[in-house]
Structures are given as C-alpha cells and as structure tokens.
Amino acid sequence: xxxxxxxxxxxxxxxxxxxxxxxxxxxxxxxxxxxxxxxxxxxxxxxxxxxxxxxxxxxxxxxxxxxxxxxxxxxxxxxxxxxxxxxxxxxxxxxxxxxxxxxxxxxxxxxxxxxxxxxxxxxxxxxxxxxxxxxxxxxxxxxxxxxxxxxxxxxxxxxxxxxxxxxxxxxxxxxxxxxxxxxxxxxxxxxxxxxxxxxxxxxxxxxxxxxxxxxxxxxxxxxxx
Amino acid sequence: xxxxxxxxxxxxxxxxxxxxxxxxxxxxxxxxxxxxxxxxxxxxxxxxxxxxxxxxxxxxxxxxxxxxxxxxxxxxxxxxxxxxxxxxxxxxxxxxxxxxxxxxxxxxxxxxxxxxxxxxxxxxxxxxxxxxxxxxxxxxxxxxxxxxxxxxxxxxxxxxxxxxxxxxxxxxxxxxxxxxxxxxxxxxxxxxxxxxxxxxxxxxxxxxxxxxxxxxxxxxxxxxxxxxxxxxxxxxxxxxxxxxxxxxxxxxxxxxxxxxxxxxxxxxxxxxxxxxxxxxxxxxxxxxxxxxxxxxx
Numbered sequence: 001x002x003x004x005x006x007x008x009x010x011x012x013x014x015x016x017x018x019x020x021x022x023x024x025x026x027x028x029x030x031x032x033x034x035x036x037x038x039x040x041x042x043x044x045x046x047x048x049x050x051x052x053x054x055x056x057x058x059x060x061x062x063x064x065x066x067x068x069x070x071x072x073x074x075x076x077x078x079x080x081x082x083x084x085x086x087x088x089x090x091x092x093x094x095x096x097x098x099x100x101x102x103x104x105x106x107x108x109x110x111x112x113x114x115x116x117x118x119x120x121x122x123x124x125x126x127x128x129x130x131x132x133x134x135x136x137x138x139x140x141x142x143x144x145x146x147x148x149x150x151x152x153x154x155x156x157x158x159x160x161x162x163x164x165x166x167x168x169x170x171x172x173x174x175x176x177x178x179x180x181x182x183x184x185x186x187x188x189x190x191x192x193x194x195x196x197x198x199x200x201x202x203x204x205x206x207x208x209x210x211x212x213x214x215x216x217x218x219x220x221x222x223x224x225x
Numbered sequence: 226x227x228x229x230x231x232x233x234x235x236x237x238x239x240x241x242x243x244x245x246x247x248x249x250x251x252x253x254x255x256x257x258x259x260x261x262x263x264x265x266x267x268x269x270x271x272x273x274x275x276x277x278x279x280x281x282x283x284x285x286x287x288x289x290x291x292x293x294x295x296x297x298x299x300x301x302x303x304x305x306x307x308x309x310x311x312x313x314x315x316x317x318x319x320x321x322x323x324x325x326x327x328x329x330x331x332x333x334x335x336x337x338x339x340x341x342x343x344x345x346x347x348x349x350x351x352x353x354x355x356x357x358x359x360x361x362x363x364x365x366x367x368x369x370x371x372x373x374x375x376x377x378x379x380x381x382x383x384x385x386x387x388x389x390x391x392x393x394x395x396x397x398x399x400x401x402x403x404x405x406x407x408x409x410x411x412x413x414x415x416x417x418x419x420x421x422x423x424x425x426x427x428x429x430x431x432x433x434x435x436x437x438x439x440x441x442x443x444x445x446x447x448x449x450x451x452x453x454x455x456x457x458x459x460x461x462x463x464x465x466x467x468x469x470x471x472x473x474x475x476x477x478x479x480x481x482x483x484x485x486x487x488x489x490x491x492x493x494x495x496x497x498x499x500x501x502x503x504x505x506x507x508x509x510x511x512x513x514x515x516x517x518x519x520x521x522x
Binding site: 010083096223 | 307311315319
C-alpha cells in the first residue's frame, strides 16, 4: 500500500511541481515585499506615526498577502485536476488497483499538504520579519487576520477538487457561483484581529469543503447525466 | 461436460440517458480466453457498456460481473487483473515514457518492464519527449505497452482503432492477437471501425440503436449472413419479407442482405413477380457483413 501511495504521489508531483514552485516563489516574494514596505514606511513616516496608525486605525500592513493563499490553491488545484478532467483521464486513476476513495483522497491530501507547506513557510517568514519590528500585540492580531485567508485558500482548493470531479458542466457552473459567495466570507475586510469571532463558521466551512469531493466522485462513478 | 468460465457476465442490462433508451435487457457473456468484439456505429451504446464494465456508470437496471464481482464495486485485486484502454489511447500525457513506466510499475506486482520497453524502443521518440507531443500511433503503442507490462488477465479496449492509420491498426491487432492467444488472455473490445477486426476477434456482438443484431462466433455470423446483388427493372421495390434483413439500392441496382441462401432469395423475387438480372453473391468480409447488416446510413 505504501508503495502504491508513493507512486501516486509521484504522479501528483509531476503535475504540480512547477506550479508549486511558482506559488512558493510568489508567496515568499510577497512576504519579502511586505517586509521591505514596512522598513520603507518606518523610514518615511517615522516609528511613532507608523505604530499609531497600526494600533489606532488597525490598518493592515500585509494586505498584499491577502489573495496569495487563494492563488496558491488555484495553481495547485488546477494543475492537479485539470489534467485529470481533460479527456476524463481520471478514469485511469480510478482504475488503479486501489479503493477509489483512497485514490481521490491521496490526491487531495497531497495538494492540501503542498498548500499547507507553502503557507506555513510564508507565514513563518512573515512572523519572523514582523518580530524584527513589532511587539506581540501587533503580531498576534496580524496572524489572526491572516488565518481566514489561509483557510479560504484551503477551502478553495477542496472545492476545486469537488468541482473537477462533477460530471455535468451545468452543475460545475452552479458550484462555481456557490463557491464564489462562500469564499467571500473568508476575504471580507474584518479589520486587524477582528475575524476571531467568525473563526468557528470558517472552520466548519473548510471542514465541509474537505469532504465535498466524496459527493462529486460518487456522482462521477454513478455516471450521473 | 466441461463447465464454461465466464470472465464477463452482464445480465439484463438496461440503460437510458434521460428518456433516451440506449438498450434494454442486454446480456453479454465472455468466456475465458476468448476475444469478443462489441461492434456498432457511433452512438450505439459501446462506450456506455465499457463505462458500466469499468464501474464508471451505473445501469438503470441489470448487473455486470467481472470475475464474479459486481462492476459497480470492483475490488483492487480485480482491478489489478483488468487492463483498460481508454478510447483514443488516453494516458497521462504530461509524463514521458520513462515517467509513466515508473508510475505504473508501483501498482502491479507482476510488472513486466521488458514487454513495455520492447514496444517503446521501436518508437522514434526522444527519451524525454512527453506523451502529449506524440502521434496517435505512438500514443497507442505506449498505451499498449503499459497494458502488456501490467500483464492483466482481462483486457478491456474501448474503440482502440480510433485515430490509428492502417499500418498501426494492423500492427496493434496482430500484436494483440498473438499476445492474447499465446497467454490465454480474455479480451472485450469495442470498435466502430470494423476493417481488420476479423483478424482479431473470436466472438462478435453487433449493436444497433436500442438492440442487439448479432451475438455469437464471428465465423457463424460470416458463414450464415450473405449478401447478393442484382438489378431489377424498377427502382422503387420494397421487401417486407423477413428474409430481407437489409436491402439497399442505388437506382435499380440492389444489395440484398439475408440469412437465407441464393435459392430462397431468387424464389422471393420470383414470388413478387420481379425480373432480375446480374444476380451475384457477394464475397463478404466482416466489415462488409457489418455494413450489410447495419446499413450504410
């Protein structure tokens, strides 16, 4: 079983490696850009004015990072699932001598792990940069603000998997509209540290999205038309 | 008497797409070691059957078994025994020939890499050339090589001749026949191109829209089904007798397809008071018989 999983991961890696590299570079580049911006603003405005704007106006100095998780999810998700959907190549994967659910979830967990790794590296680097200039009173609310964006990226990824396996195009479009409105919840401008109250809802949505692929893969196997 | 082992058994298969009937109460039985061809025009239900066999489509009613397992829920062990060729020789086109061999080798314990490389080494391709940049014939050879390396007991080939030029089609057919007969493999294949198919298959199942026209050994079908050509004085004759399975004509030149013999056809013409000339029996291949049976349109 381990051997089969290794080979399945090999396929996923072949599909995603360049897109994962692009996503990582984009993510790290954005974090470095934010760091340079902080330094530049501090030099330009001076520390007292810059800190007061952060604390009193709760301004978000890392806004450029907002859509990075969702871009990462799109790059990984599409690079993984578009080749599977094209010419219904997913039939090859589902014909492998493994349980269908194991095949699907191995693919999904691989993508999820890549996205998580990219986000983790980026957030750790961002936290490291923040710790150079800011006290924990700013760092913690900042991370609380970033969390919904990261959850949004993961939710987006799970929904890409779900939509990809849907056999009927009409339903795919309906799902895309539904997903668009769901994802807006993650990217609403809550203000620095204010998103904490909505965490439970966002976590539940992410959790539900993570199992949604079971529904469409079941429909694919039934050949729903 | 020796009991027949059926690798594939479909019982009373009925399927609709929406309200459109594909077929009703279709029964298929493929004995071990035989090569069965499901032949039909586009839209006759060939791919529907393949999808049901591979568990990608749930029939409206009825059941298909492969090695005694319901195809809607095949176990990994049974899937391992089945080599599946998707219509158009679809494979992971983002891989090259080395990557794809490495990928599949991890799933099959009896992986026969030599069988794969024997075929691949004949291709004039670059070592790192992606499958997506290969010709249809080359992709067919990669797909065939992968199936041979898998060494399955049952091969399910969906419209394998699609897109192949005559040389590659002949190569594919001859290679497949040799391999399957030497190793006692069972094959279920579909095709809408019948040319050369007589070289490959033992049994034939010919489907037309909603119905099965023929099911049985190819030889029985080609021996019994006959075609005659003749000229009549008029070009508006219709035949309602059951002897006439299919009759086509261009002007007053008629093609008459039947399970009857020459005497019966001539008797029918005479009974209808039709004067005929140039009466000749056609020497028919499987392809001729297929077209004669299903019609040109």
